Amino acid sequence: MDKRPHILQTTELCVTATSRALVRDVSLTIAEHQVFGLIGPSGAGKSTLLRALNRLTDLVPGLKVTGDVQLHGQSIFKSGMDANALRARVGMLFQQPVVFPASIVDNVLFGARRLQSLSKSAQTELAESALQEAALWSEVKDRLKTPAAKLSVGQQQRLCLARTLATKPEVILMDEPTSALDPRSTEAIEALIKRLKSRHTIVLVTHNLRQARNVADHLAFIGVRDGVGQLLCSGSVDSVLGRTDVAEVDEYVCCQ
Template sequence: MDKRPNILQTSQLSVSVPSRTLVRDVTVGITENQVFGLIGPSGAGKSTVLRALNRMTDLVPGLKVTGDVQLHGRSIFAPGTDANALRAKVGMLFQQPVVFPASIVDNVLFGARRLQSLSKSVQAELAESALQEAALWSEVKDRLKAPAAKLSVGQQQRLCLARALATKPEVILMDEPTSALDPRSTEAIEALIKRLKSRHTIVLVTHNLRQARNVGDQLAFIGVRDGVGQLLCEGTVESVLNRTDVAEVDEYVCCQ
């Protein structure tokens, strides 16, 4: 077992809406500088668990989160916790790239510039380093002022990653970040994920077993049992995917 400390730890994390429980009792530890994959069938609550990790669940009226999530051993639900500061530390990449109707450079700095006051030169450096880190710099360095919407979808997704990186997050939550992308852009993002884990911890929701095998270090399988999403098994990628004794995993792996 890895001796590095868990940067994120959930204990009995459950999320419910007034009418039903979406996902129940998820307890996982996520080690630093790893890619932690969340896999499972659609609707099992993978994205919901992911969004609880940086309290994006707060934004949805009626959603109730119980149990706990600890970042560096401290509960993110503790009174006095600044949810906005938390989200800057635990950044997020969505399924569809969301670029703001602004220029490329304005998009990169969208969060960073508002979270702290930065001089013009620092802003330029930050934009460059974030775009470098997201492997987009060489493609856009001559047109930083161009509208971000002009980029291809794959480039837009890397721009969103650069925008998250610019706020210097420790953890990046990725919610099926390649499901809207073509194979080449997917490859680019996967290569990036592998590189990013040297400096960041990544929690990746994916429905793609090939991707899980390719980039994942640890996996958690969230499946539906008794009508409620729950953690059915976790461990290294191969150990989880070989759990043919868990019917849901077996079925899921077979069908892909």
């Protein structure tokens, strides 16, 4: 049993779109400084669940979230909770790199500049620190003012990670962060995930069982029953992937 302090907890979390349930009654506990993997078939609601953890679901018209998500025991839905401040603490890395039409350094500092007033020296120091942590500094340190769009796709994904890291998040949500990358870039991101968990908690959506086995400390399987995404089991990587008594898990693993 994991004895590390809990950082995130969901209780009977449900997400609906108009009258249709996407995810129902998901209760999870996520410990600090681990890679918590979410696996399951396409359409089960894993990405929707991930977005509910930092209220990105608020930005999608028609979505309604019930139940609760707690960060360090405090509800993220409580009155007075600043959603932007929450998303700085619980950052997000998407499936496709999202770079802005600006320089590399302006991309890194985009979120941090909006959250706080930073001197020029503080900006310089923060950009270098974030790029170092994202293992990109050595590749871009001599061209920080060049357009981010000139980077390779793998570099762009690490740039997006650096932008997230610049806000000093406690948790990083990753939605299939390597699905658009070549094998070499995928290896680089996976190596980063393993290093980052010493300072951050990672919640990772992946369809890649090799990746789940390689980087995850804990897994939750989100499957579809009665047309709705539901938590069917969770536990250690081996225990979840070995659940032959859960038909949906057994079929999913056999088909990979």
